[in-house]
Amino acid sequence: TDVRENLTWELLGDATRELAERVAEDGYEPDIILSIARGGVFAAGALAYALDVKNLHLVNVEFYTGVGTTLEMPIMLAPVPNIIDFTDKKVLVADDVADTGKTLKLVRDFCEGAVADVRCAVIYEKPQSSVKCEYVWKYTEDWINFPWSVLPPVVQREGQILDA
Numbered sequence: 001t002d003v004r005e006n007l008t009w010e011l012l013g014d015a016t017r018e019l020a021e022r023v024a025e026d027g028y029e030p031d032i033i034l035s036i037a038r039g040g041v042f043a044a045g046a047l048a049y050a051l052d053v054k055n056l057h058l059v060n061v062e063f064y065t066g067v068g069t070t071l072e073m074p075i076m077l078a079p080v081p082n083i084i085d086f087t088d089k090k091v092l093v094a095d096d097v098a099d100t101g102k103t104l105k106l107v108r109d110f111c112e113g114a115v116a117d118v119r120c121a122v123i124y125e126k127p128q129s130s131v132k133c134e135y136v137w138k139y140t141e142d143w144i145n146f147p148w149s150v151l152p153p154v155v156q157r158e159g160q161i162l163d164a
């Protein structure tokens, strides 16, 4: 059977609000929210407002090289944030889903030891994820439809240079 978890634009609002409440109730007060583009920017923006954090940063992680080939491991695209700026900061990494956990592991390892504290917040976490996020809205084993990627792009673009 083809079980799907369906996140609508409307439900995203409630989900991110509840996720923010979990962070706040835990007493974590991040100085910086680091969103993982592209899928993590929606949750990250909502968390930044709900947690009253003005320092919203972004790291772009892709599994693809831009010539249609899939890498075995995710890669950070340029420009990579300057970690020196975060040395004394408490960082909350935000993404849409921890599936294999490889994307979050890349970003968490990038921050680990270089910042004051790093924690992860995701809308969804799957049981196989190698990273166990501190803050999760919902656990699921199903494929998730996200509102931003459930429809095809309105234009078709090929051969993009991803670090352009």
Ligand code: 5GP
Pocket: 039, 074, 095, 096, 097, 098, 099, 100, 101, 102, 103, 104, 142, 143, 144, 145, 146, 149
């Ligand atoms: P990872 O396997 O590194 O934890 O997840 C990498 C990325 O794959 C996620 O940020 C997300 O963009 C995509 N992904 C993983 N699982 C799902 C899913 O169930 N649905 C959708 N739409 N994307 C997913």
